[in-house]
Amino acid sequence: QWYRLAAEQGHADAQYNLGVMHGNGLGVPKDDVEAVRWYRLAAEQGNASAQFNLGVRYTNGWGVPKDDVEAVQWYRLASEQGDAVAQYNLGVMHDNGRGVPKDAVEAVRWYRLAAEQGNVSAQNNLGNMYEDGSGVLKDDIEAVRWYRLAAEQGLASAQYNLGLMYANGLGVLKDLVFAHMWSNIAGANGHENAPKLRDLLEGEITPEQISEATRRARGCMSSGYSDCD
Template structure:
């Protein structure tokens, strides 16, 4: 729980989109993150190279969307990964999606799942939602229900994700028995307890 709260506080620096999209910063962020979001590319690059995870994330965002630099998915992935490997949840979410989609890097669903699970373990319900979509696509409906269930109760809650997940759970319930739903909820409980 302590890990979720600390990560939730740090992630609070970044307001991110919910769904399979890659995330980018919004206008309502803390002073530290705001500093990075308005920093010129040279200063941001210097801060990123010095190991500042927030700067690495924002530099990755600039490269991904071609803002003030030439759009470059490989550079975006590299900077997101640097931030993700320092534990920045928003970057872990982006790295997971990029690995799964093969955007800016070689496609690697297994490694992408690992990054999404790291973000989910820190309470990012958007990561849980993405994991649910992966399982649903593979017709692993119990697994999908488990992740949708988690995305409705993770520590860093995005209301859009909660609403989407509730709808997805209702739709999946039509394909599952009550026992399978109970199983999925039990798996979600065990996953949280294992953190």
């Protein structure tokens, strides 16, 4: 009730909070159209979180017709205010040519801004861009650096990617023990291809090395990824 009173008086934060409440059915019936209405009012006043959420709703067609062009506009406004998830989403839109022409250089720019703020998905995607030489000069060392940052935040796809880099000696010295360790960790975190990589590696290393890799994987995970070297 207090949020509604404040929202109706034009307070952007209250309008945003009312959007969240309607969008999630918190204390009011869930109503996507009503959520959009309040997000839009807050977004038009420059509330970055509302701008981001409005972008998400246009991306998914929640409470509004699906519209990637409109989504990009709202992601851009939130991104320019430093919203890391909006920056990541804007990178994805440029990467895939959704709502904007496909532009790998622009994708890298937004991924980097989000990655530097610690956004784990952006770190992994930036690693992909460096590994593929997409929108940036190919640089396996830089790819490994970003994969590692994301892997140490617990992202299974980055852990798998890091395992592959160790397995192939790309951007790091080839090390099948570390490759096994990271593929094992990625598998434990639900990456569907990681167990196949781990099993493949087990055909190439000794039982002692498998034990060592397994011990390291346990230590890495139990330390919250702070002891993975």
